Amino acid sequence: MKVIHITSSIDESAGGPSRSVTQTCEEVSKLGVDITIITKRSKKALKVNTSSRLKLSYQSFVSLLFTGIHFSKKNVDIIHLQHVWSPYIHLMASVAQKNEVPYVISIRGMLEPWIMQRNPLKKKLGLLLYQRNDLKRASVLHATCEMEMNTLRKLGFTNPIAVIPNGINLSLVPSPKESFERKRIIFLSRIHKKKGIELLLDAWKLVDTADWELLIAGEGKQSYEQELKERITQHKLVNVQFVGSKYYAEKWDFIRSGDVFVLPSYSENFGIVVAEALAMGVPVITTKDTPWQELETHQCGWWIELNTQNLSNALTVAMSQSPEQLKAMGLRGRKLIQENYDIRAVAKHMVELYNWIEGKQEQPEFISLE
Template identity: 35%
Template structure:
């Protein structure tokens, strides 16, 4: 407990500073989960701050309401050197010394994550770290030499400094423990904003933007375009199914931050799928809602996810989902709202055949069960309530929540 907490005024809400490398739209994942978490916390007797860099070339920053935003335009050096921006750290350290009771860092490997640890240690503040899937086996193997070097140079010190960890899945808890960390871990999944199903955009919105979808049933992939998402496997499987299911069309939607779309489009052409696959780029606003609500089936054949927010979003719109066991979604099986499969092409093909051969009514019933499940388990109000309990417990203001696991 910091000295500031000992003298803080009565009835003052805890000031929690969330540190994340970026909340620009095209970054995806944490840009949405962290901003939505902080907004929901503002309604749970928490005063949230959000510290981040603004990478203006990857979209607008996700809107934050009810949150004190501390955003600094990323310099040229920061853009090319993993967020290295000492002037931003100075702002964070000053903020931590005057207003903050606890720092919650989201993600690894970036300089803002180092700044979170330094500001916490200098000011003797508790530090919570959310790895956000970056300690998963697949992620560590990807560019492993860079990550093990980073672990030696600075990241291990960051992780050792954590008062507690926040994991979004049981697999992430196991990943943290496998690396030898013994601090408490709060197992709290990401949340989603539950959409209203009234006044949704109609199918014509999609058809006007993408005329090739006219009279087609839609299989939707919506996520960041990245090798870990298994999109190449999806394309190979789709090539084997198009003659059997010519009335279906595959949409691949999502931002491309690493130039991967060109490789995928080349593969699509090689497989003769240019008329059966549409790359939309990043979808937002009405067009994203139309894609989610008007699709017949969602697929995310990922190799590794700490949560998989797009799966929850599809279920919230009543669309059943297929994903691999690289994502923590056994709920799909337990609540009978989708398929949770092994991470290989044969399993994906079998699941797609089974899902496509269901009647429209059977798929809609699966989607309805998924909608009820995410309302009960993954609404931001539920998630923020549990997270606020963790903060109060760390600050000595409450009992240990049931979500917290000890080594």
């Protein structure tokens, strides 16, 4: 089977989707699927472990147009599109439709209410002109959680929907955190309004931080980061520091350095960094705008309605835990990831999805037809 994956970026700055797309493709290729990832060039592209079954092709919009003309059922079984809204992705949806190649669209959280409320007129126009048609004609829509599937149904899409979470390559996760004596809260994600950093700073102001510190890691627009730093100064916040971007080994070392991880996001269809923190054995605070109810059911963190007071309360409770309690929570979180989010299981589901589209197997239980 040959599958073409189209994604507009695998740059480090693109966040979780870049990692999940490339790592999932690597694992799927190990199961015997021939995959080509097609994407645009970028300054800090993630490393992809190519092989005889996994190829990487950097193409501009124009070169993709000429490449796509030759895609047909004779040489491609499935086209898998990552993200929506991008002209790069729309181009290949049009090619798939014209050449009658079945295609999958991974939504990647781009139709969630918070996202749709940003530039709403532009989004409505995009849906009207091309995006709704591209989605309606997809063989399958891929959601990473039930929350995202429900959003798609509310928007009126009746396609089959495959609910397959992102996975963690546990072989890349270093030894988990052992000591919880540092009294450090950490944030690691893009520096973006969606991530709720303003609320985090406001909540920090309400907390008796004592000798705890808050470290904020990530990259984004310099102007926005400067706004946040000015907020720290204006509110006379103490023990708060921006520490820049963290990738690869530095990322894991940073996560391990934290006693509690916080992601107060307004919208996440998954939140791969939550899974990474749990895999490292660090308890997590995140919001009910993310699909992480398991933090409560597995007693490995706090899952809250997002507002300043709730976030302040969660931080206060987290900082009141003993090192032994935090370690026990971290161990439960690590077990959760090992049992439910191993990337090898995710890759197996993806192959089952492709086989079902090709009529080679019965409908998997993770595909909803209603």
